[in-house]
Amino acid sequence: MARKILRIFLIVIVLLLVILAVQAFRYRDTIQRVFLGGVKIYETQPPELPASLPRPAVLVFSKTNAFRHEEAIPAANALFRQIAREKGWGYFQTENxxxxxxxxxSRFDTVVFNNVSGDVFTGDRRSAFENFVDAGGGFIGLHAAGDNSHEDWPWYARNLIGAAFTMHTMSPQFQTATVRLENRESPVLTGLPAHWKHNEEWYSFAASPRLKGYHVLMTVDERTYNPEGMFGKDLRMGADHPVIWWHCVGRGRALYSALGHQAEAFRQPEHVRLLTNALSWTARQTGSECDIAQPGPRP
Structure with a gap:
């Protein structure tokens, strides 16, 4: 009897191992991207751009070598394409x-990192982008563009983004909370209400970028959601919990928004207005910030 039970037990174990192996093979790409340091894909041949691009022009980049936001990326790409068309701007989207x-x-005025994740560049590509921003190019980073998958690029993580991601909400993952404007005079916030409700996977950071002199545009009210991460980790930052901020990098205008995990975020009127304003601002069509080169930390 004992041998029969043992045999059944071993058969069950083998079946479970087979099932796990099949699932691991099926989801090997996701496992590599999320748990094993990401994939290492680096293109060598650039994409073919249109012969002419109206100026201003926006380059939307959505490459992912780590976790991929499958629904949010195409929704954001479509939104920026629509904004550019309505403005009469040049637009090009790539993952190359x-x-x-x-x-x-040099053919673009601003670059959007649409949920870019992981180590996506070789050294010469990094240098080209750093020089572009320093010389006055614009940058908008959305959601995963500020997560912890970019730590191998110190200039990007510490200087361009400027805040260290710690974790996002998990109890539950997506929650509706109240966001509040911090600086009504910024052209990025033109036409927006003082506060509104937004459903999001809320990011927390090790410290507010305000401490580095960055300009916070929006905070989230922690009293309106449960700031708890995996295994009950406390994600509270207190009264100063920034979700959108800007600063100068040389003469470049850099803006980061922690919003944008879900496709719905790119259909919310307030968020659409904010991103429309941000595009104009980073392309130097509004405001006078960063006209004089600003010294900044370079790792």
Missing amino acids: GAAFRKDIL
């Missing part, structure tokens, strides 16, 4: 990191 060359970047 080889596009980050001096001659190609």
Whole structure:
């Protein structure tokens, strides 16, 4: 009897191992991206751009070598395409990191990192983008563009984004909370109400970028949601919990928004208005910030 039970037990174990192996093979790409340091894909041939691009022009980049936001990325790409069309701007979207060359970047006024994740560039591509921003190019980073998958690029993580991601909400993951404007005079916030409700996977950071002199545009009210992460981790930052901020990098205008995990975020009127304003501001069509080169930390 004991041998029969043992045999059944071993058969069950083997079946479970087979099921796990099949699932691991099926989801191997996701496992590599999320748990094993991401994939290492680096393009060498740049994409073919249109012969002419109206100026201002926006480059939307959505490459992911780590976790991929499958629903949010196409929704955001479509929104920026629509904004550019309505403004009469040039627009180009790519996931090809080889596009980050001096001659190609010189055709654009601002670059959007649409939920970019992981280590997506070789060293020369990094340098080209750093020089583009320092010389006055614009940057908008959305959601995963500020997570902890970018730590291998110190200039990007510490200087361009400027805040260290710690964790996002998990109890539950998506929650509706109240966001509040911090600086009504900024052209990025033109036409927006003083506060509104937004459903999001809320990011927390090790410290507010305000401590580094960055300009916070929006905070989230922690009293309106449960700031708790995996295994009950306390994600509270207190009264100063920024979700959108800007600063100068040389003469470049850099703006980061922690919003944008879900496709619905790119259909919410307030968020659409904010991103429309941010695009104009980073492309130097509004405001006078960063006209004089600002010294900044370079790792």
